Structure formats: C-alpha cells, structure tokens
Amino acid sequence: MEPTQKQFNVGGMSCSFCAESIEKAYARTDGVEDVDVSLAHEEVLVQYDADRIGEVEVKDTLRDLGYTIRDQEKEKRYELQQAELADGKRRLVFAGSASIVVAALMGWMIFVMGRFESDSLAMDLVALALALGTMFGPGRYIKEKAYQSLRRGILNQHVLLEAGAFAGLLGGFLGLSVFPGFPTVHFFAVSVFITTYHILSEYTSLIVRTRASQAVQSLLNLQPDTTRRITDDGDVEEVSVDVLEVGDRVRIKPGENIPVDGEVVDGMSTVDESVATGESIPEEKSAGDAVIGGSVNETGTLLVEVTATGEDAFLNQVAHEIEEARAMKPGIIQLADRVLRYFVPTVLTIAALAFLFWLVAPPAWGAGPNVQRGAFAALAALILGYPCALGMATPLALIRGGGKAANHGILMRSGDAFQIFPDVDRIVLDKTGTITVSEPAVSEVVGLEGTESEMLATAAGAEAFSEHPLADAILEYADERGVEYTDPEAFNSVTGKGIQATVDGEDVLVGKTGWLADEDIDCSHAADEIERLQQRGLTVSGVVRDGDLVGLIGIGDEIKTDAAATVQRMHDAGITPVMITGDNERTAKAVAKEVGINHVMADVLPDKKREEIGRLQDEGHHVAMVGDGINDAPALTQADIGIAIGAGTDIAIESADIVLMGDRLGGVMDAYEIGRESYRKTRQNLGAAFAFNGIGVAAATTGLVHPVFAMLAMVLSVSAVLANSFAGQLRSGEGVNTDFTIKNDDTGEVVEEGATAD
Structure with missing residues (x-):
C-alpha cells in the first residue's frame, strides 16, 4: 500500500535546528515513514501509514513542538505570515525594553554604586519582575518548544537557552532568599538578555522568510x-x-x-x-x-x-512541482549547526557537572559544599556556552557578502547561497534567456543573386506589414544597416509558412525553404548553405524574387556577449557547465559549441528539468541552476542553488536563492566568488566564536568567573566576530549599497547601471 503524503506550510521555524527537531520528532512517531523539511520555504512533507496514524496526529506532532500549521489557501497563508511578523515585532519590543531597563540597573550598580552585588531589595525585585515578565511573556513560546523537545528526548537551541534562562532565575532566587551577597540583579539579567537575543534572532529570520515569495500566486495570475x-x-x-x-x-x-x-x-x-x-x-x-x-x-x-x-x-502542475520541490530539496545543514549538534549537549553536561563538583568535591579537602561557587560555575558555563557569536557568524557574513554582491548587481537571497555555492561542481544553464538573449535576431545573411543590401531591401519591404516576430528581426536588421526599403503594394501572410507580397512591382516570397519548395521554387543550388545555417541552429528563411531564390536569412536567438567568457570562468574554477533546453539537439549543440559547453541536455520537456537536476544530485553532485522562465522554476527550487536572471519571469526570480539584477550572465561567477569569500569569513568567525566559547566554558568550571564577566566575555566574542566580518570591508571602503555599476573588466566601459530593491 502506498504511503499517504501530506504537505504543510509551517510557521515558527527559524534555523536548521528547528528542521532537525521536526525530523527527529517524526522519526520517533509510530506510523511516519519519511519526512522532508524545507527551512527556506517553511514547508514539511510527511509520508505516513494511514492505517497506523491519522492526519490529525501528524499535525499534532508539529503543533506540540510549538509550530503553527498555516492555511493551505495561499492568500490566507500570506496573511498569517504577516500576522506572525507583527507578533514577533511585539515580542521584540517588550523583551528589548526589558533588556534596556535591566542593563541600566546593572550600569547604575557597577559605575555609580561601584559594586556588583545589590543592597537594594527594590532593585532586586524590579530585576526579578523583568526576568519573569520576559521569560513568561514574550519568551513563553520558547519554553513551550523546549518542553516539547525535552519530552521527546531532543536537545536543541531552545533547551540550551531555557537552561541558561532558568539557571539565571534560580541564581537570582538564591540571592534573594538564601545567599546574601549574591549578584542577584545580574543573575536575573542573564534570563532577560539571552531570551531577548533569541527573540531578536528569530524575528530577523522571520523577516527574511516573509519576503519570500508569493510566486505561486503570481504564476496563477497569468x-x-x-x-x-x-x-x-x-x-x-x-x-x-x-x-x-x-x-x-x-x-x-x-x-x-x-x-x-x-x-x-x-x-x-x-x-x-x-x-x-x-x-x-x-x-x-x-x-x-x-x-x-x-x-x-x-x-x-x-x-x-x-x-x-x-x-x-x-x-x-508547475505550482505543485514548485511546492513539492521546496519540500524535497536536499537538506542543507549550516556549518554552525553541524558543530552545535554536539556542542549543546556538551555545554549542558559541563554546566551540570561543574555545579555538582562544587557541591561534592570541597569536603575532600576539608571544606563544606560551595553552593555559590557551583552556581557561578554552572551559570557562567551556560552563558559562555550560549552560542551568541556563533549564531551571528553566518548572518554577518551574509550582510558583508550581500553588500558586496549588491555592488555587482547581485541579490543574494539566502544564507544557503553563501554556504553551499563553494561546493557546487555542476552549473546547469538554461539556453533561452540565460545563454541567449531570448529574442529572435538575424545571425547571418547569405546573398545568392545581386548584392546583400538589395536582397535585404526586398525581404524587408515584403515583411513591412507582417506582425510575426521573425519579420521584426528582419526589419530591425535592415534598419541597423541603413537599408532603404518600400512598403509592399500587396501583402498576404500564409500562417505557419511565410508571406507573399508585391514589392516594387516584383512578386516576393519570404519564408520556410520547405514551403518555397512546395511553391515550385528551386532551392537545390543553395542546399549546402541551408544545411550549414541549420547546423548552426538557425531558422532559415528564403527570399524569392520573381520566382528566383535570391538569398537566405538565418534567424536565431542571439548569444549573450559574455556567455563564452563566463563558461570559461566556470572551467577555470573546476566547475562543469551543463546546458539544458527544450530545443532540439542540433540547435542545442550548436549553441553549446559556440560558448564552450561540452555537456548538453536537449529535448528536455518543461516538467522534466527538475528531474534532471535531481538525477545529478543523486549522482553526488552539488548543483546550481540558472534560468529565467516559468518552466525553470521547479528546477531552480530543486537545485542546491537556484540562480534567476533578473530580466526573467517573477516566478523564476521568486524560486531562486540568487537573483542577477540585469541579464548579464557573468554575474553567476561573480556570485560564486563572493559566496566563496563569504564562506571563508564564516569559518573564521566560527573559529573565533568557538575559541571564546571553549576557553570560556573551561574557565567557568572553576567557579571563579563572575556572571557579569561571563557576559562581558560573550560581548567580546561578538565583537571579535564583528571585527573579522567587516574589517576588510571597512579598509576597502565597501558598503552595503543598493546602487550598482557593472563594468567590462577589460575595457572599463560601463555595461549596466541600476539599483537593487530594498
């Protein structure tokens, strides 16, 4: 029996830890056979045995974890996203205000009173109220997620955060009721600060996701x-x-x-x-x-x-393909999350052992249990272990790289674009609109009788009244070359074949060579030229004047000026370019040969492009897809990195991780190089963050690190990440500038100017 498959749009996911928590929860749910989670599009695809578990139970697993299931009706779904954004903003305003007040209290104590411990019960109670208000007000949803995760044996960022928050709360209560001289305000402040930080990080993530797309709706509006x-x-x-x-x-x-x-x-x-x-x-x-x-x-x-x-x-069907591709897209685990998978339980274990050590060990050297030192050790370990700088490492690299990309006319829409692009070994390029300009243009003219200008004048005159795109290409070509022509005295369009006209008293035919042969026009003497043009992938129109074939016009989709150079850059970077198209193999190979592509997928039906991308991924390749059309959208979503040409359709743009603001293909490799540099910065940031965290947690176990100093160390680690992220940018004068100017690297000539959207 085939498993039942249900797809849900889920609200409340903020990082790949959320995706991992959902996957683990379903893995431990009887009757669920498989689950795919797309963090970028907030979608979950669940396959389950309907005889063992019902749809309600499947949904309840998500709800129990603290996530919401949005209405499948797309307009209502977008309304819910906006409502979630408003809720997130309210939480942040409340928590942020509490953080400002408690920081002011701490500053007053340290810099005005000159002490860490409070001797004012009123200040202690204010700090307690702020801690409880923040944790159980705007931060209540975090506790619900942490509880549901713990209930299922899942250790994630919510569990680590709440461990630190409750440890701060416990330390503050101990100071109020048991141990006079405890830094009560500072303990309560810990609960406020780390709750606020988490709300801020989730709100930032929510903003990014609510910009995503109403692509399916745009598609159906066609x-x-x-x-x-x-x-x-x-x-x-x-x-x-x-x-x-x-x-x-x-x-x-x-x-x-x-x-x-x-x-x-x-x-x-x-x-x-x-x-x-x-x-x-x-x-x-x-x-x-x-x-x-x-x-x-x-x-x-x-x-x-x-x-x-x-x-x-x-x-x-395309809309369904896009949604399914989003849910089935290969999971991308951020570098930070790969480490955090082991880091979280390690920090929790160390904090617990440190507390127990200072309760049990002192009697061994003749002292009593040291509760205060144990509390200091456990709380400092949780503070220094909370991955604040770690959580900022990737976003800061995104901001820096995003600003640099904007100056090149590139919009990097997701962190995945930075994390995954350096691993890409296949770049699949759609032909029309990506390698080519997507407009019919005259590529070659062959004169068989008289001069080329005379033949063009005859063809342009005959086509002057035609509305066919190929006629437009001929007329534009003639105008560019200053060819003068007269309007036809008589005109008749033969749909699907060509035109019949009278120009300057002469009978003229312009159209397919097969049709001309049916009209008893002898084309045999031009057979070799016709074959040569067709081998180039061109559509060949013959020009006949008074029964004689006087010329041939080869019309094709013009190749972009930077296409060959961009393909060469791919080869130089060790990336294999692949062309995919629904066009016939002869045309596809002709275009591929001209730009230097050796791997061609031709005659690919629109609904098969995504399958071809999936096949490459199944073979172990990391794949980027570049396209601009509706037919490319499912493949763009399926690919590890989807890159849309900005001059393309809305649905393609909304399905992509990277958008090239113009139609310049060279932006693909610019994005690759920026992504690689940003990923290097991310790794450096993570190294710095873990150095602070690792040394800090080890030092915290001594019980000699005051919680205030632990928080200062956490601030220092964030500062180090900030400095590393933007030092090079500040030296070079780069900025996050939405205006862009694209220049030819060789000549310095301005190719394109514009501005990205905020």
Missing part, C-alpha cells in the same frame, strides 16, 4: 479570469475560467492569454509558449495542435477545446 465560451447553439458567453470543463470550447483573439490547456479545433495562429518552453520563437498552431494555458496567442483567432482544468492544468 491565467485570465474570464474567457469566451462557445455554447452548443453557437452563441458566445463570457464565463469565469474556473467553471470551464473538459470538452468546452473557447475562442481566443490575437493578443490574448490562452486561459486553459486545450487543443485547437479551428483557426491558425502563432503562439508564444515561452511561458512553458522558454523558447523565444513562437510556435505555429493549427487544428489538432495542443496549446498551453498562460501562453499568448499572437496573430490569428483560435477556437480551442479544453483538455485539462484544475490540478491537471499546466500552470497548476
């Missing part, structure tokens, strides 16, 4: 809300797309979006299907041909019979 349905009586009625059923017939006029997947019943037209295929040259459609919802009808009127609706429709 479909028109209404369409014209043809009734059985032949009448036309305007209806909502939602009420269409398989077998209904709809009429689509030129310039309109095709509302549904269907099959052409009547009419001929060119249809821009780049929404699905990514290919820039429109497809000719006539009776019997399939059309895709969301594509654009360009020239003729079509009568289309609906073949798929609802979840079976192309755009809805």
